[in-house]
Amino acid sequence: MRYALYLFLSVCSIALHAQGIRGRITTTQNEPLPYAGIVVQGTSTGTLANAEGQYELNLAPGKYEVVFQYLGFKTETRAVTISGDFSDLNITLQEQALNLAQLQVGKGKEDPAYSVMRRAVAKARFHQLQIRSYSARAYTRSTALPTKIPFLLENRLKKEGVQQGKAFLNESVADISYRRPNTYNQKIVSTRNSLDNSTPTPNEYILASFYSPEVAGTITPLSPKAFAYYKFEYEGFFEDRGEIVNKIRVIPRAYGEGVFRGSIYILEDRWAIHSFDLQTTSRGLDVEVKQLFNPIQNVWLPINQQFRIKGGYLGFAGEFKYVVSMNYLKLDVDPNLREDIVINDHKKEPEKAAPSRKAELEKMIEEQKEFSTKNFRKLIKEYEKDQKKERKEQGEDVRVLRNDSISVDSLAHKRDSTYWETLRPVPLTQLEVKSYQLQDSVKVLRQEQARKDSIRQDSTRFKPLHLLTGHGYKLGTRSTLSYESPLQSLVYNTVEGYAFDLALDWTKRWGKDHRFSLRPLGRYAFGRERLSGTLRTQLATRKWLWQLEGGEYVYQFNPNNPIPPGLNSLTTLFFEQNFMKIYQKQFLRTDYTYRYLGDVLSLTGSLEYAYRSELSNLENPRPYIDWQNRAFTPNRPATLEVPNTGFPNHNALTIELTANLRPWQRYVIRNGQKRYYRSASGPTFQFNYRKGIPVGLNPVDYDFLQLGGTYNQNLGPRSELSYALNAGAFLRARSLYFPDYRHFMGNEFFFLTGNPTTQFRMLPYYQYSTAKRFAQLHVVWSSQRFLITRIPALRLLGLKETLQTHALFTPQPVGAYTEVVYGIDGLLRLFRIEGVANFRPGTQAGVGYQGLGFRIGTTLNIR
Structure with a gap:
């Protein structure tokens, strides 16, 4: 009450002693000049007119030279004397005449x-x-x-x-x-x-x-x-x-x-x-x-x-x-x-x-x-x-692009309209006053409705409907529990039939950025009539993460998951194309990641012990649509390097080290926290080493090393060049199985997902997988002024054109594979369409042309 009384008296005191000038700024035709500038000569003390040209400038008693200006109009300076209260001062500005007498451009001369x-x-x-x-x-x-x-x-x-x-x-x-x-x-x-x-x-x-x-x-x-x-x-x-x-x-x-x-x-x-x-x-x-x-x-x-x-x-x-x-x-x-x-x-x-x-x-x-x-x-x-x-x-640190801090006064959202009358330098128009009145009434109703909804929908209460929809629950101030419904993860594939996951995720936070989470997950496959699951725990801060996970689950042979399970369900049921190939793994794995060591280096180390099993298709998987010229392919991937990619049940003890180096990493600081610019120009170098250690039944025994780099170069506001180079080899391959091969981000469906820079458009998912050596190159050049984007109307729609090359080199008998792509990005602001020509040397009279295909993609991140 004492604070409220003090605030009231302060506001009244300011209101009683307010003085200055007020009025309207117009053209010679008496049209208002919205947001015209008013400033005291030689200072930054000033204000703006509102949308109707009306202004109000508070000034202490004294004499001033006040400047009135508007872009395209002649600046007006008026001498004013403030003694007490507000004085009315209306200003008429004349259009600014331009003088060309001294500078004439002759024929052939530079402007x-x-x-x-x-x-x-x-x-x-x-x-x-x-x-x-x-x-x-x-x-x-x-x-x-x-x-x-x-x-x-x-x-x-x-x-x-x-x-x-x-x-x-x-x-x-x-x-x-x-x-x-x-x-x-x-x-x-x-x-x-x-x-x-x-x-x-x-x-x-x-x-x-x-x-x-x-x-x-x-x-x-x-x-x-x-x-x-x-x-x-x-x-x-x-x-x-x-x-x-x-x-x-x-x-x-x-x-x-x-x-x-x-x-x-x-x-x-x-x-x-x-x-x-x-x-x-x-x-x-x-x-x-x-x-x-x-x-x-x-x-x-x-x-x-x-x-x-x-x-x-x-x-x-x-x-x-x-x-x-x-x-x-x-x-x-x-x-x-x-x-x-x-x-x-x-x-x-x-x-x-x-x-x-x-x-x-x-x-x-x-x-x-x-x-x-x-x-x-x-x-x-x-x-x-x-x-x-x-x-x-x-x-x-000279690598800091910006160092920003934003704080909010504890009373910033609580000041009432009376306080704003004294604080606001630009008067409200009548329409703006009505807008506040309307929205204030709506806000009261909305707050009351939100209060009632919060009572009905207490986030800590369980409802039977949550079993179908999933839900998040607050367990105290810094603890949450999330439930993921089976309907959210229901998929279909030719190995498991219909399958779904059911998961809980409990997270506890403390301190500035520490968190601990526990995630039990169960999976049931109707076709195999098998229940499996994993348990994962994480301990993390902004700079590091430690994870321990174990259990039984099915995984794609390519750990980068080239086809999302949901998309594979669509292709399997409606197009009779089972692209996703999976195997079963019983495992225990631990990972540790340290991000931005010295702001330029991130390190990840992992150790895994697994018992891996090959899986086969169900006896008679059925799509919704039976395509006469198609049939499901076996779950055993086909590759050019070996005639048979099958494997026995075996043990695999592997250790993996990964490093990412960004020597010219730049960042901004916001409220004391660093935010790194991943998309900024500058190279990123990658190092990866994986070793199979012989232990147990049919063990793995190999050493794999790969090096790579990516670079994004800004060529101007309309053009960008991105490229990625990656090469590696199995230095020693005494014993390894198809899950250990080096796989690549292929694509065989007309709808493209994944990273548009590093993903092939028409490469078969596993045909070029290798246990020897490889090199791949991706180059993407994008422009808003190339062929069709030279037409202004199309350019203003936000379209971009891309020219791309994606190449993969592996030893014979596989050989090289190349794609040349022309694409248009930004269709309806969401989609891209691409034409793809792919080549493999020696297939047709030495030319190697395989064919032309088309791909549709989206700018959205599809999981």
Whole structure:
């Protein structure tokens, strides 16, 4: 009660002493200018107008020069005196006229935009490095408007407050601190949502600098590679607060994902961003980004940001608008990076001598205040190297891409509308007020319904229906029990007939990231009338995992499971094709994995003792559809290397060691935890050694070694090259059986699952399995501008084309196998289709062409 009284008195005190200016910002035709910027001259104190052009700026008593600006309109500066209460001040902005008198483009001459952009590109990193640190308060408002909802979900979502044509809001106020080069700390002071936080977020743009070469995977106009992706046109210049501003039209050479289009405004002589209005497309969504910059401590910084995301996916469509107002509280500008230098276009001015590598930047600027665009970029690179060296000497890890921390104030979700009236810098429109009122009433009903549902559906209570559907139960604060229904794992194969698994999974967590789990699993095969099962226990943290498992179960000969059991059930019952081949194993196995040793190395070691048995098909397995030209194949796989892959019951004691090395592993830190970039450019090297130790009946006795590597190379926003190379051999093979062979990720069904990079498209599952030596190569090149994707309409649908080669080399009589693939990815955003030509030397007049096939795949992860 004391706290509530104090808060009430504080809010009343603020309300009683509020003063400043308020009004409406319009065009000369009295049309509102939504989200126009208002800022006090020379500071970052400011706000935004709302969607109706209305604004309100709190100011202490005194005299101010207030700047009103809107992209494409002439900036207006007004002197105001604040004595008490609010003063009304309506502003009319005139459209900005462009001057072309001094810069005319003659026939055959280079457009002046290129000279401007060369200097802006050369100085981009300079501007990015100017700020050593800052603290700011950011206000963000998002408005989401669903424009299309699938019919089947319409009623359900309506109960949640989501209706077609009705907008809902999210507001937040956050304190942000930044430290060069990549550390961001955010504290959410207050947040108010008329629905929830599930809308798309433009954070990749808000906390990104458009001086960077890329933002959210999109090449910026100030990237060193910009001239390969953009054409530029000079549209004129105007004057703003004593600065000459050049308007440059940004024209992508081929519009689509990964590039922007629109306009960017560059300050003359500073070659810094004044503002921009750019558009791009990402995953089928149209993204518009606007930013207005203002001078603070002689550095132009973004204070007004607007984002608009529009599009649809899987039957949903909508529009999301975001406005961000940045108020910089503290700003630390690097004194070594001053603006009093001249950047000359190296194509227009004589080239000056390159700066000395060892000289200090400050001394170099004092000695030479004019630099060519090329030399200045070299200079900044040297400065970055010095900064990187200093960070290393201070013990910082330079492989960290970002270091973010986000915390939420304990009262962030509890502040009421009265508090928000004093905190919100941008007034609500009438539609937004109604949206809050509507959604607040929906939220009350939903909370009451959720309370009733939680009573009826207590997660700790058992219900008979759970036997069919499966369920998860909470057993205390950090303990859970999951039950997996047999219906979830019901499968059919020619060896077991119908079979299902029934499993429980109990997990206990403690400390920061420790967990212990116990998983008993039972399996019943109706065709064999056999009950089997396993028991697995795990002890793990984020960095390591120890596992012990034993029992009896059936496994595919290829431990990588090239065909999912569910898909095999479909092919067996409907297409009379039993692709999956399995054997039985009674075993005891232990594994230990340590992840990211020194952040670059992960190690896994395992020891297994097993009694392995061959299995045969049932006497008369029956598909749903009897295909006249097909028949089930034996469960004994056919291979080219040996005529018979059958084996006796035997013992197998094996030990296996696996290492993955990522010497250039990079990562981000979020709230103190590392998150590694597996998809980032850079090679990964693999080492695997497996040894069979002779013990017991018909033992195994062999040594197997394989080495490999994968590499993903980003060739730009529209192109990527991925390749994987893997080779190995049985160094000693005194005794081994078909489960010990080296198998490959083949595929014989028209629907493709698995890793699209390392899986063959038409290779028979076991035909090329080997107990000798092998090498395989996979190369995948993808592009959004190759053949059909040169058509803009198709490219904007999100399509990608791929060219692929998959090759396998084994000793004679097997020989080599090769696939050449052309594919189209992104059909309906979910599917891919591929044409595959496969070759085997010497099969047809020495040409080796085997045939042409087609495959359909999906971007979803099918288990």
